[in-house]
Amino acid sequence: MSAPDRIDVVSGRSAIAGIGETVYGKNLGRSELDLACEAIVAACADAGFPVQEVDGIVSYHIEQVSEEAIVHALGLENCSFMARTTSGGGGAASVVGLAAVAVASGQAESVIAFRARNRSKGASYGGDPNQGGRPWEKAGRAVSGGNQWHHPFGVASPTHEMALIARRHMALFGTTAEQFGTQSVAQRFHASHNPRAIMRTPITLDDWHNARMIADPIRLVDCSLENDGATAILVTTPERARDLPQPPVTVLAQAMGAGPIHVALADYFRTSSSFDERDFAGRHIARQLFARAGCTPADVDVAAIFDHFTMAVPLSLEQYGFCGLGEGGPMIESGATRWPDGALPVNTHGGSNGEGFIHGANHVPEAVRQIRGTSTCQVAGAEVALVTGAISDPAGAVLLGRG
Amino acid sequence: MHPDLPRPAPGPVEAPFWEWCRRHELRLQRCSDCGTFRFHPRPRCHACTSAAADWTPVAGTGTVASYTVLYPPVLPAFADRVPYNAVVVQLDEGPFMVSNLLGVDNEDLEVGMRVAVTFVDVDDEYALPQFRPVGAEAA
Numbered sequence: 104m105s106a107p108d109r110i111d112v113v114s115g116r117s118a119i120a121g122i123g124e125t126v127y128g129k130n131l132g133r134s135e136l137d138l139a140c141e142a143i144v145a146a147c148a149d150a151g152f153p154v155q156e157v158d159g160i161v162s163y164h165i166e167q168v169s170e171e172a173i174v175h176a177l178g179l180e181n182c183s184f185m186a187r188t189t190s191g192g193g194g195a196a197s198v199v200g201l202a203a204v205a206v207a208s209g210q211a212e213s214v215i216a217f218r219a220r221n222r223s224k225g226a227s228y229g230g231d232p233n234q235g236g237r238p239w240e241k242a243g244r245a246v247s248g249g250n251q252w253h254h255p256f257g258v259a260s261p262t263h264e265m266a267l268i269a270r271r272h273m274a275l276f277g278t279t280a281e282q283f284g285t286q287s288v289a290q291r292f293h294a295s296h297n298p299r300a301i302m303r304t305p306i307t308l309d310d311w312h313n314a315r316m317i318a319d320p321i322r323l324v325d326c327s328l329e330n331d332g333a334t335a336i337l338v339t340t341p342e343r344a345r346d347l348p349q350p351p352v353t354v355l356a357q358a359m360g361a362g363p364i365h366v367a368l369a370d371y372f373r374t375s376s377s378f379d380e381r382d383f384a385g386r387h388i389a390r391q392l393f394a395r396a397g398c399t400p401a402d403v404d405v406a407a408i409f410d411h412f413t414m415a416v417p418l419s420l421e422q423y424g425f426c427g428l429g430e431g432g433p434m435i436e437s438g439a440t441r442w443p444d445g446a447l448p449v450n451t452h453g454g455s456n457g458e459g460f461i462h463g464a465n466h467v468p469e470a471v472r473q474i475r476g477t478s479t480c481q482v483a484g485a486e487v488a489l490v491t492g493a494i495s496d497p498a499g500a501v502l503l504g505r506g
Numbered sequence: 507m508h509p510d511l512p513r514p515a516p517g518p519v520e521a522p523f524w525e526w527c528r529r530h531e532l533r534l535q536r537c538s539d540c541g542t543f544r545f546h547p548r549p550r551c552h553a554c555t556s557a558a559a560d561w562t563p564v565a566g567t568g569t570v571a572s573y574t575v576l577y578p579p580v581l582p583a584f585a586d587r588v589p590y591n592a593v594v595v596q597l598d599e600g601p602f603m604v605s606n607l608l609g610v611d612n613e614d615l616e617v618g619m620r621v622a623v624t625f626v627d628v629d630d631e632y633a634l635p636q637f638r639p640v641g642a643e644a645a
């Protein structure tokens with residue numbers, strides 16, 4: 104399928120003017136609304152932008168803070184665009200894409216994209232399954248919907264589902280668990296430079312070997328952290344961004360897509376017995392994304408790849424076209440994803456096993472810092488950054504570049 | 507049985523699958539128009555969008571497409587079973603199912619193993635479709 108020949112009014116027609124993050128940490132003891140407000144106010148402060156001129160709010164699947172709550176808490180009297188995008192961590196980058204669509208199409212001028220999380224292990228905050236602790240442990244004794252096809256077999260958490268994908272990839276392509284471990288080590292090295300990171304002590308491949316197995320082949324240090332925090336991004340018009348203090352970071356393109364394989368565990372491998380291009384959403388997204396931006400994967404200087412588990416990185420590298428199918432593991436093993444010497448440093452903030460897990464939303468500020476030239480693992484001369492959502496979900500991605 | 511052992515609470519589209527399992531028969535929806543099997547149960551055929559489907563017996567044999575061995579954290583009802591396996595089985599008719607493989611040591615699990623369904627009665631109302639190795643790999 105080729106990219107449709109339509110007039111693209113979105114690519115290059117919005118810019119990120121501000122980024123805001125709370126502290127990321129375990130059991131912060133604060134509500135998600137409180138965390139969201141802090142991140143939003145911080146994003147506006149970073150941009151030198153009056154909070155009350157925000158006129159759009161976007162979020163993604165399973166966000167527990169309502170648009171209404173934000174409007175009331177921050178006194179936003181001019182809100183004219185509110186929307187959410189799918190799906191789980193798949194929306195981590197496309198939430199910025201959604202903001203870009205709103206701004207570029209003139210439905211709003213200055214849109215906040217945000218994620219707030221209160222998900223520390225054992226946290227008791229909130230009544231929703233997605234608040235406080237592990238949602239799969241709250242599914243109960245009577246399981247309906249998709250859960251009925253795997254909970255009765257003791258398969259419940261995202262770790263379990265991704266372990267099944269990882270093993271399939273290993274069997275088909277010879278990918279090794281150590282290659283996932285190599286990405287884990289690289290990200291923890293990146294995190295050791297980042298004062299915001301929860302895990303600032305670097306690890307070795309030996310440490311990875313000695314880490315406890317969670318779901319073979321996924322070890323503890325391959326997993327995203329369970330923590331609290333919030334992230335917010337301010338997207339505005341290129342014209343307005345140019346008048347603000349930070350160097351504008353242009354949204355070069357956004358794209359969304361869904362493949363036949365996604366979160367419903369029982370539906371894995373529905374239409375194919377291999378990881379061909381139909382399987383995950385990434386390849387479909389990438390085709391549109393690079394066509395819209397007028398560039399190729401070779402033009403990308405740095406990537407922030409959704410990494411609920413490190414095994415998502417090689418799959419994403421393949422699906423987004425940085426290497427061939429089955430070559431993601433060897434690419435990591437070669438050091439390509441490790442800063443500063445790798446050709447494509449990935450998750451230079453330390454990623455979800457190093458900096459923290461805000462359901463992928465914290466990858467966006469890192470890509471912005473890379474384009475601004477202010478990362479703690481700065482890629483020299485970075486001009487184009489890729490941010491992706493979860494490879495296993497209906498998802499999206501954005502390409503960011505200099506204004 | 508652990509008091510918190512998860513039990514299916516199927517909706518109307520899904521209930522026949524579990525009712526056939528209770529009778530120790532593996533049946534899947536098969537499109538009445540184009541013949542495509544589907545699992546898990548859904549209201550429409552993903553190949554042709556037809557709503558017409560028959561609950562059709564399948565052979566119950568297949569191949570291990572993937573596996574994992576699970577350690578804590580797991581659901582509390584499974585805590586005393588760790589480490590235990592989970593598999594994705596591709597049935598010979600095409601669809602894939604998540605299940606467990608019985609009678610195999612964790613270190614002997616392999617992608618490509620031939621397996622056949624076996625029904626384990628959880629109680630009078632509910633049987634779980636699990637698998638055992640067949641042929642040369644049988645324990």
Ligand SMILES: [Zn+2]
Pocket residue numbers: 537538539540541542551552553554555556
């Ligand atoms: Zn059909």
